Amino acid sequence: MARVLTPRAEDFPRWYQDLIAKAQLADNGPVRGTMVIRPVGYAIWERMQADMDARIKEAGVQNAYFPLFIPESYLRREADHVEGFSPELAVVTHAGGKELAEPLVVRPTSETVIGEFMAKWVDSYRDLPLLLNQWANVVRWELRPRTFLRTTEFLWQEGHTAHATEADAREHARDVHKNVYQAFMEELLAVPVVPGRKTKGERFAGATNTMTVEAMMGDTKALQMGTSHELGQNFAKAFDITYSSAAGSVEHAWTTSWGTSTRMMGGLIMVHGDDNGLRLPPRLAPIQVQVMVVKAGEGVTEAAAKLRDELKAAGVRVKLDDRADVPFGRRAVDAELQGVPIRVEVGPRDLAAGNVTVARRIDGSKSPIPIGDIVGAVTSALKADQQRLFDDALAFREERTVDVKTLGDAIEAAQTGWARVPWSAVGDAGEKEANGKAVTVRCLTRADGGMPDSDEEPNLIAYLARSY
Amino acid sequence: MARVLTPRAEDFPRWYQDLIAKAQLADNGPVRGTMVIRPVGYAIWERMQADMDARIKEAGVQNAYFPLFIPESYLRREADHVEGFSPELAVVTHAGGKELAEPLVVRPTSETVIGEFMAKWVDSYRDLPLLLNQWANVVRWELRPRTFLRTTEFLWQEGHTAHATEADAREHARDVHKNVYQAFMEELLAVPVVPGRKTKGERFAGATNTMTVEAMMGDTKALQMGTSHELGQNFAKAFDITYSSAAGSVEHAWTTSWGTSTRMMGGLIMVHGDDNGLRLPPRLAPIQVQVMVVKAGEGVTEAAAKLRDELKAAGVRVKLDDRADVPFGRRAVDAELQGVPIRVEVGPRDLAAGNVTVARRIDGSKSPIPIGDIVGAVTSALKADQQRLFDDALAFREERTVDVKTLGDAIEAAQTGWARVPWSAVGDAGEKEANGKAVTVRCLTRADGGMPDSDEEPNLIAYLARSY
Incomplete structure (x- = not known):
């Protein structure tokens, strides 16, 4: 058969771009880093949306819509948040033919504007938990854009919730992470994922804990397929989200946020694609x-x-x-x-x-x-082929994941796969050293695969890999 | 019963805002003219979307997604278009911490960027018709914003199609107008509409013909619930959308565009609402x-x-x-x-x-x-109540629509309802006179209600009304 795409083994990144172009999934937009999602690609995204949306609703979350433009001052209210996002912001300075008194940020994420409204809507403990989600476009200026994986504008869902207690917030974030995200990726996308906790250095800007689901791509690199954050009381304090408790005292709420995006399209391609093109899991396929x-x-x-x-x-x-x-x-x-x-x-x-x-x-x-x-x-x-895709991807990952004992071995193993290594053998200093060699700590798990409550727990395992 | 809302008869605009607030449909956003669609309102919008989307797909149209940011130069390529939209644009001048070489417009509508890609994707007559739609947010800077009706950012669907001939483009635009828009509004929203042709003065910037569906609100004003445009070859010439014909010659395509938005939420409220709140048509209601x-x-x-x-x-x-x-x-x-x-x-x-x-x-x-x-x-x-809402709204409109013979009578009648008057008794000069008295020509129809091919046809009827 004539060669349709650059073979994966020859040049994986080029294979990826070839596939996207030849399968008519997407095109580059006129502004650098933006993309056009073509009908073939968009039909897949629509099916992802519909399935994810049903799972989100099943978790008791309601959809809403918040504005695209956020006053610049909102972002400044949470110090870590503004520091993390400032370099990536697009800013509207003129509108209606005039210069604006206050520049407007095009939302990179909506914790701030949603925090403002949570504060307005929550009065009493009876109003909690408040569980919201929105499907929206967001903008983050990307220096090294790549279709679906890292684009200046992307489509996503962002869940934002407020709770009366830290325990309730944590339970919700974990519930979504496992029963919405992990289940969606494994059941619909046929993509096996490792759920775990991010290190401090990899946390979302403003979070007290970030959980991730990581998948191994066809070139053995890792892709973060979705994240769920515990935000502690950081945003509740910055936006004054308070409630009166049953006992009558005024308390700050505890918030979470969680998101998945069109980046999953990139993961889907890189997990299941072969030299002849994409292979769609039957449950996902718009045309089966x-x-x-x-x-x-x-x-x-x-x-x-x-x-x-x-x-x-x-x-x-x-x-x-x-x-x-x-x-x-x-x-x-x-x-x-x-x-x-x-x-x-x-x-x-x-x-x-x-x-x-x-x-x-x-x-x-x-x-x-x-x-x-x-x-x-x-x-x-x-039915059989849905299962087979998952099984193949899981076997691929397991064959290329090795258990090692030292940082040096982990960095070496990460050149051709994933390394599992005791977190105590890495630590903050080891993480920095790995980063210098283009290897990152993808996540921390307990030895039995469970989700750690803290990165201080003993006996944690770190996954090290190269990543997108 | 205690009074929940300002009564409609006392102050209709205030009743409208009261209802939106008390029913928790929406809030004003932090940036003037923007809105937050709350879960109760968004659930209604989601049902509108799902039903409209199914009808659009039934018409053979495929969904896609095009970028939010449009290079400013794109808008300038079609003279009428840029003139119409310039005063309403929001402009990104800075991104990624730097001033941009070319400012980016936040899309007010997507004819230009979609035209650019149609040009890329269409080669031969076999690629036509190309029928695309996107669900997206758009931004138009509004001086007198009103929730749902006129907001700086709103949600909508915009269909964009390219055809080999003017006749095919026209047939498509009319098909969508009647079998998607009118049918959706009457069958799902239980809102009777008058389909007709806009006058030259009311046309979309860049169109050769704009068709509208107009509904009478509870205060007898008219609301444009959706529009479909024939764009002639204006955008095909500006963006070089050409195809090689079966005979081998290179021809410019003919394009159309058509849109409906969250403005329909405002229409729904103002048609069916009463002094106790909203009344949802059962087919639309998220909770029946x-x-x-x-x-x-x-x-x-x-x-x-x-x-x-x-x-x-x-x-x-x-x-x-x-x-x-x-x-x-x-x-x-x-x-x-x-x-x-x-x-x-x-x-x-x-x-x-x-x-x-x-x-x-x-x-x-x-x-x-x-x-x-x-x-x-x-x-x-x-089932009965779905029909009853429609029947009541239709009876209300018919009771308040009068046939008159002169412009003066039409302007007078438009103070308390709609006037149907021969277009020959109005004309361009009469339209201007009416506009000076806050009355507009909502649309032109044939005497039998049919859609005119041109505003030069004899015996056309003009609908005059105050409007939103």
């Missing part, structure tokens, strides 16, 4: 099955349309491709590039024998199936 | 039925939970309100304010007699219903 007319005539189009109807009736997301004027080979290559999990190819010869060909993108198999068995064959293949 | 525990004990909570389950199983969007510690009267007032179509009130006395009370928000009725009949009673009431 493409029924293709190989060649028109001899009842082929009619048989293909009938199969489409049967699959649709069985709840499969199916598309009929009867563009007989476009060469079949080109259509098949495009379907592979875009990651359609199953192609059902209907041609005159097979059809005469009562068969059609089922081509599975995920395991690469291609076999004739009696036309009457298609619905059963397709639905069980979709 | 609130099952309320009037007083706990004697099996009331259990009976209410069972009713909730039965209604849910019947496909009704239902919420159980068992907050027995909050006075029943307050909960009922809140449900009325937020427009919940039906309350099923479960109290010990009724329950002992085998009944519950069904309170219908739309016709104000309240009656005891045997508990075994609830599912049937509720589902038929939801």
Whole structure:
């Protein structure tokens, strides 16, 4: 077969950009670092959104919408926050033909403006917890942009919650992290993740604790797929989010925030993509099955349309491709590039024998199936292939994750995979040393994989890797 | 009952703002003219989005996402467009800690940036029509902001399409206007609209034709609920959107654009709201039925939970309100304010007699219903009340729309309703005169209500009204 993309093994970053362009997922925008998400890519993002949104609502969180423009003074109220975000801000200085009295920041994240309104809406302990989420665009000026992974503007959801106690805030953040984020990534995206705690140096600006879910990409680098933050009382104090307790005293609330973004699109590509293009997990795929007319005539189009109807009736997301004027080979290559999990190819010869060909993108198999068995064959293949993608990604990660005892060994192992090393063998100084060699501490976990309450706990494990 | 809102008849604009605040639909944002859409309001907007989005997809249009920031130079390429939008632009001049070489405009609409990419993606007539839509936030600096109706930032969908011929572009724009917009507003929002053509003076900046759907608000003013534009070859020429025809010649495409926004939330409130709050059309309502525990004990909570389950199983969007510690009267007032179509009130006395009370928000009725009949009673009431809201709004508009023969009579009639007058009795000069008296030509239609091909057609009817 002709080479469609730069092979992954030859040049992974170029393979990634090739795939995005050839599969028509996205284009670079006119302003450096911005992107256009094309219909093929956006359809995937819409399915991510719908599934994530249902999980967020299931967790008792309500959606709302807060303004894009934030007065510059708001950001200054939380010292760590403004220090962390200042270098990345885009600023509106003129509007309506005039210079503004106070410049407006285009939101890089919304803790500040949402904090302002939480303060307004919360009076009593009865108003807590207040659980909000918004789907929005945010802007962070990027010096080294890369499509989906790091763009000046990106789409995301940001959850923001306020609680009466630290324990309640912590429990909520952990619940979302595990039951929304980790479950979403593993069940829908078929991407296995390691949940853990960030070190102080990697924390969100203004947080007291940042939790992450980390995934291994096809080049063994790590990608942070989502984060959940405990914000302590930092924002509650900066924005005066107080409530009267049952006992009548006035207390500051405890807040959290958590976010996932179009960056997950990049992770999806780099975990599941191969030299022929994207491979979409069936549960995520906007089109699960493409029924293709190989060649028109001899009842082929009619048989293909009938199969489409049967699959649709069985709840499969199916598309009929009867563009007989476009060469079949080109259509098949495009379907592979875009990651359609199953192609059902209907041609005159097979059809005469009562068969059609089922081509599975995920395991690469291609076999004739009696036309009457298609619905059963397709639905069980979709289920098996969802699991297979996950299993393969997990096996890939496990094969490339090694347990070591020293910082030196960890940095070395991180050149070709992930290293698990006792956090006591790294520490703040070791983290700095690793960073100097382009290796970062991705997260800390307990020895049993559990989430630490603090980075001071004994016997913690650190994951070290190169990363995006 | 205690007065909850300023009565509509006393001060309509104040009633509107009161309702938005008391029903917790939205708040003013920190930057003048911006708004925060609160969970109660956002849940309504989400349902609008979902329904509109399905209709847009049904029309063959694909979603995509284009950048928020547009190079200032893009806007200048289409002369009318830049002239129309310049006074309303917000401009980013600094980003990443530096002054930008070229200022960036925060999109007021996306014809320009989408035109740039259409030019890139369209090669041949086979690539046409190209039918795109995006859900996004846009910014237009407003001097006289009003929540939902005119805000500096608002949420909307903007469709952008490119076609090989003027006829195809026109047919598409009309199809969306009638089968997406008008159908959505009448079927989902229960808001009757008059579709028509805007005069030259009221056209979108850069369009060759703007079509509108106009609705009469509760104070008899008109609100433009959505618009669809034929853009001729204006943007195709400015952005060089060309295609090679079947005959091999290179041609400019014909483009359209069409949009609806959170402004529809304002229309919904002003069409259906009354002195007790919002009245939501059942098909739109996020919560169709609130099952309320009037007083706990004697099996009331259990009976209410069972009713909730039965209604849910019947496909009704239902919420159980068992907050027995909050006075029943307050909960009922809140449900009325937020427009919940039906309350099923479960109290010990009724329950002992085998009944519950069904309170219908739309016709104000309240009656005891045997508990075994609830599912049937509720589902038929939801259906009837959807129709009733539409019928009432249509009757209201028809009673307040008069046919007159002269401009003077039209301007007079427009003080208390809408005037239908021959366009020949108005003309450009008459339009200017009317505008001087705060009356505008909302749209032109044919005598039979049909959509004119041009404002030069004979026997056109003009609708004159005061407007938002």
